[in-house]
Amino acid sequence: MSVYDEHLESEKERLTFTKEYMNHLITVQESGQKALKERQEDTLARLDFKDSSLRYQEMLTHSSFMKLSKDQLENLKNLRKKPYFARIDFHRKEKTDKETFYIGKVSLFDRETQLPIILDWRSPLANVYYEGRLGDVSYEAHGEVYEGNVSLKRQYQIEDGELLGFRDVDLTTKDELLQDSLAQNAEHRLTEIVSTIQEEQNRVIRADLRKPIIVQGAAGSGKTTIALHRISYFLYNMRDIFKPDEMLILAPNRLFIQYISEVLPELGVNRAKQTTFSDFVQHIIQVDWPVVSQHDVLMGTIEKAEEGETRHLQMAGYKGSKAFKQLLDRYIQKVKQTYIVEEDFMLAEFKIKSGANIKRLFLKDFQHFPYEVRVEKIKRVLQSELRRKKKQIIEKVAAKYDDELDKALFGMKDKDKRKTRVSFLITRKEERLNELKKQARTAVSRYMKQFPKHKLTNLYKSMYEEEMFCSLVEEDSTELQYLRKTTSKYLQNKQLHSEDLAPLLYMYTYISGLHADDQVKKVVVDEAQDYSFLEFYSLKKAFQTDLFTIVGDLAQGIYRYRGLQNWESLKEVFRQPSYLTLQKTYRTTIEIMNLANQLLTLMPEDLPKAEPVVRHGPLPAFIEKQPGWKRAFIKVMDQLEDKGMNSFAIVTKTMKEAAEVSQISEISSLNFQTLDEHTEMGDRMILPAYLAKGLEFDVVFLYSEDHPFTKNELDIKVLYVAMTRPLHELYMIGNSPHDFLLDHLGQASYQVHSF
């Protein structure tokens, strides 16, 4: 028996034990004690582990005392097929012996000894597996640094609960393992990353959790994946403070949410809120007017390229800017003034609270609350003051009448006059007291009527009225007047543009504030380059937290007219964010990335080239649209299927072109479907590049007929996004290589497909 086989045997035993232990735990939780005992006996009879059988027996016995939460139980069940994926042998300096730790997606402890049977990948010690090489290492846990030596890192191939093999990691195997994982198809990828997380990615996951973090990462560098793992890591470390539903993941579109949803349960973050910025804001502000999306605006520009469209872009850009935030601030100050009530709060002629005092409550004492909340709080203060003072007032008034009565009874000589006076005073006293009581019942609500009840959309509309708007802008211009008029017009028709959502959210947080159910404590923003300054600012203001994980790629900033120009501008929004970059790219092959990297040199930003992980594939191929191309396409599809490829996308520059491709009978007969934001993802999709953002497919066909890519900044970025979607192969179908700017890229980096 070779050494490998010997190790394999004992590793198999270990796996069997772990599975049994898990099954046992699950039975304990699910069934009564009787069933448990029977099962225990049965397990012990079957397990025949040489010298360690006693230990296992003990462990099994103790397992019955473990109480698992419903989630833990569910996780345990899911992980029976692959309880762990790696092992490390670690000798901690202070200890006499080295220890072996098995690393998996959740932890499992022996209750008696507190020793881990499976170590959670998020635990401090597991960091040693991801960071650095074999040899001397250190790791930090609970503020202390531990030193030691790692003598073994081993990775397992476990499928359906069976151990197929293992590989020991050293300098050379590291890439092999990653390559195995990358060679897989799209559908298997996302969930299996945890065993091959790379050092630079690990650093992002584990970067200071109390600080905001901004990650600039090349296409395919794992931003989305790593951001999701970071939430998982965050929840693991902060589980006593934060709950999953206090996390918010902001995704670029609904398709993307479908795409990530498969990975969320395994990471234990499926209960995190997942939505798009637009859906989120509409839900918060409760305005259901239709919204012209940024994609619509983008398509308008790409398809028409008319002057009006450029103005639209400028308008959208301005509405996301810092200058516009300042304009809003000025407006909000004006709105605030409408809440200032200076009148004293009276009960009849008695002052309950002075106007000056009430104003102070609004402006000072309650200054940290939104305006409507301040008003509500003032109402409560008035109610309680009134309750307190009413009694005194009534007593005072009654005493006054009683005094008068005494005077009449004992001071008036004339009997008739005295009688009249006394009866008058008695009646008057009663009337007066009743009147006071009656007034007291409505005094607060009458007073409160002086506070305005603003409707958000009306307020927003009023901001664009000529006089108001002119008083808010620093310097008027024809562009601003155009913006004012156009916005007023569509608001009049109860319509919004996506750029109005951030200002509305911003105003809403000043006026109403978020409902407790909508509050979140940590936010992940994916494709962050597409968010405007004001969108970030309004999110931060709404949640009042700095705990943001922001990932994006400026090279894919196809909404640059409205999005961020650089990451620097976020320093004005977040306090001391950590800034990290991800340079290596895992999605695609060297050949495809080489072509895409050349596009980067045509962009205005000086962006570092993405470094593909060593994985080769065929050169990207250009298919000329000469007669016969459709047959060639069908043949290529056949060959690709034979190779085991199973997710395909035809990506166009515009939505219009996508609709046209779907009319080609050869293509529709291959079950390609056009995708929009509301359809379900399938294996054969036709979609415009802006929707393909963030997604990936085994094979991508770029297609151009009427809408070729031209050499302007926007097109270059759209093309870059499209080219970086495939995992394995890229084809470009068009009238000439020029349609994909191939004439500006090196000839050696693509081939012409002959048919």
Ligand SMILES: Nc1ncnc2c1ncn2[C@@H]1O[C@H](COP(=O)(O)OP(=O)(O)OP(=O)(O)O)[C@@H](O)[C@H]1O
């Ligand atoms: N460490 C890793 N091990 C294995 N696969 C990885 C690793 N990191 C990333 N990948 C794979 O690379 C691909 C790209 O990852 P992801 O979609 O997270 O990248 P991204 O940076 O968000 O890309 P883009 O900006 O282009 O949308 C995915 O298939 C992912 O599974």
